[in-house]
Amino acid sequence: MNIILLALIAANIVVSFKGFNDLAFFRKYEFHIGSIRAGEQIRMITSGFLHADIMHLAFNMLTLYFFAPTVIAEFGGTTFLLIYLASLVFGSLLTLVMHKDDYSYRAIGASGAVTGILYSAILINPDRELFLFFIPIPITGYIFGIIYLLYSIYGMKTKNDNIGHAAHFGGAVGGYVITILKQPEMLTENTFTVIVLAIPIVILFVMDKLGKL
Template sequence: MNSIIIAIIAINVIVSFKGFGDSSFFRKYEFHIGSVRAGEQIRMLTSGFLHVDIPHLAFNMFTFYIFAPIIANNFNDLMFLYIYFGSLISGSLLTYYFHKDEYYYRAVGASGAVTGIIYSAILLYPDMELLLFFAIPIPGYIFGIGYLLYSIYGMKAKSDNIGHTAHFGGAIGGYLITLAIKRELIFENTQMVVLLAIPILILFYLHKNNKL
């Protein structure tokens, strides 16, 4: 296992467990619109290493553990870090953009970074087989597009506590950074690059037309 992957998992575990037992630490570093607007932009990074509870942490780290080696095998460590942290920040930025007027909005979790890693992996291998609900095999690109469409639904419905906006922002980050690093994908697999961009275009179309 790549040492960078192990280090990221270890940092997430250490920081999250610190947050579990220290509420002041958790509040100091979580994503909080009011605090970010007051100048604490560091929260847009630190919140990506905090989690609500052990299941939240375990799910994110297990998903990361599964998909991260795909990225590590295609890029060097520096490019891997660009994708991971770029997706994390992209998730936070999109969350801030959509919720900037909700002073008390809070969020934590590595989901944005992990979703960026997943979308990057799907961009590299769109026909990889993934299991929907851990049982139904589907091509990676169908999973990726479907997941982002579901995220749009979640953003619109606002019926749960899932950070759909951060997930979507992370996917955008993973998509764009991967294309910036591996530009030949645009010419070698143009159709798939366009297909994976469709949910992103739909999101901003809906937002522009005040339908979110």
């Protein structure tokens, strides 16, 4: 396993377990609009290493583990880390913009960063087939990406957890844009995938503009 990938997974596990067992630590570093607007911008990064529970952590880390090697093989470890961190920041920024007037809004999770890696990997290899335990047949990468973000829209609408669903979209934008900037030929060589992966992002912004979220 690549050392950078290993370090990111280890950091998420260590910080998350610290948060599981230390509520004061969790509250100090989670994404919280009121605290961020009061000057604690560090939460926009630290919240990306906290998780709601072991299942939330495991899902994000397994997704990262399966998709990161594609990005690392294509771009190298440094660009992989750039996409991961940029997607984390993009996710936090979008969340801040969408919830800027809700001072009590809280969220945690590596979802933004992981979604950026997911989107990058799918753009690189859109025809990769995945087997998910709840679906008995393989699905292609770009379909998984669409399902993942549509689930995020559902999570944002229901608001029944404090997982950073809005961050999924910011992360997706980060991974999407950086990958295409690194390989602009994708616009002509993988036009279908580029368009299809943009659809959930467009749906989100349309729903936000219409006040449906």
